[in-house]
Amino acid sequence: MPEAIPTQLPDAELQLASLAEQLRPHLTPDTALVGIYSGGAWVAERLKQLLDIREEVGQIDVSFYRDDFAEKGLHPQVRPSHIPFEVEGRPLILVDDVLYTGRTTRAAINELFDYGRPARVELAVLADRGERELPIEPGYCVWEVDLEEGEELILGREESGRLFWKMGRNDRG
């Protein structure tokens, strides 16, 4: 493994708590969270507990909205999106684990609008690795990190539900 990879990755649990505190003052009684599969959905689920949000967490899989379908085809494991609340007129916080090119966020916003017209959509992420290819910025973010191309930051989840970071390699953008 190249040395550019941080030897000591930060504690994702501490970051989660800090992200929750960033969000807390901005919540309204009808705010709902939507997590992007799979890492973002885990983060959203934990934020709901930490912030005592009553509304069930929505989950979306952006496979049907990706802009690289023509080159890469359909992801072999698509999971059903599930938005258990009325999107129309609601303030939403879109949650992802890592923000990179912004293309996944773009796809997720497009998908959300097919459920209705939200009052507002904000973006909360644990990590931002920069190198955006679209004009998208997170409203809430804990960790800004520089990675080499091909390196990938992956959020893992233990059986207990505890979240942790690991490094991987990926050719995808």
Add this chain to the structure above:
Amino acid sequence: MAEMLTQSRLNPQLDAEGKLQHLLSTEGLPLPVITQILDTAESFLEVSDRDVKKVPLLRGKSVFNLFFENSTRTRTTFEIAAKRLSADVINLDVSRSSTAKGETLLDTIDNLCSMHADMFVVRHATSGAPFLIAEHLKRIGRDDIHVVNAGDGRHAHPTQGLLDMYTIRHYKKDFANLRVAIVGDILHSRVARSDLHALRTLGCGEIRAIAPKTLLPGYLEQLGVKVFHDMNEGLRDCDVVIMLRLQNERMNGALLPSAGEYFKRYGLTPEKLALAKPDAIVMHPGPMNRGVEIDSSVADGPQAVILNQVTFGIAVRMAVMGILAGN
């Protein structure tokens, strides 16, 4: 790799990497491909519940519905599926136009290729017509165009077979412990054939065929299917009952005495259904002949999942087209 190449040569539905290139038959369709289609369909089912029942996957693609044999319902479900994927859909009523003027099948295809088609959905009275089209596309170097068989002769109706599998999986989860009965005109049914092959691949515990001798093909026992001529015996302890449509033309062909006689022996009544497991589901590919193969009280009863099959069918067809267009 060599194995893959052999597979793609034997099975023109798959490309050299074993990916789905066309959907021509459930026969020879590998388990991972079937599973991917069923899993993907589950995600598409959710799309139909949204405000906007559409995803942008096939934006800019042209899907041609080529129905050389009439079928309003199947054509409509393919049309809805393609439109929910944002494709442009062109319906060609070929049975009434070019063919009637004497154009050959492959000339029709060549013309449509020049119109920048991305996918052909083909229904044809002749078994093997979609295979012929797929091979022709390869020969003329247009294997970027995908073919979906929407029913060819007595041969196959793979999307119906797959939607039947989706339905069974939806209600019964695991195939290994299931007893599935297919009842009726199995001899002439492309649906029965597509179901049989898919059920075998999915590892169905026991497959039964229930029909009079005149409506049964000879190959069933070779496929491990248990054959019954007595419906009461065949239905006993079944988890799934798939009824087939009795085509009226069979009545004239001396294969059957009369509709009334057929209903008495092979029509699904509440009394006969009571012999199956109490939670057995009743399926039918439609259109139904009430009072011929199925009693109205069963067709409208709590065990019938016939209308849900239609809903699932759209999601399964979206999955097939979505996967094909990406390969």
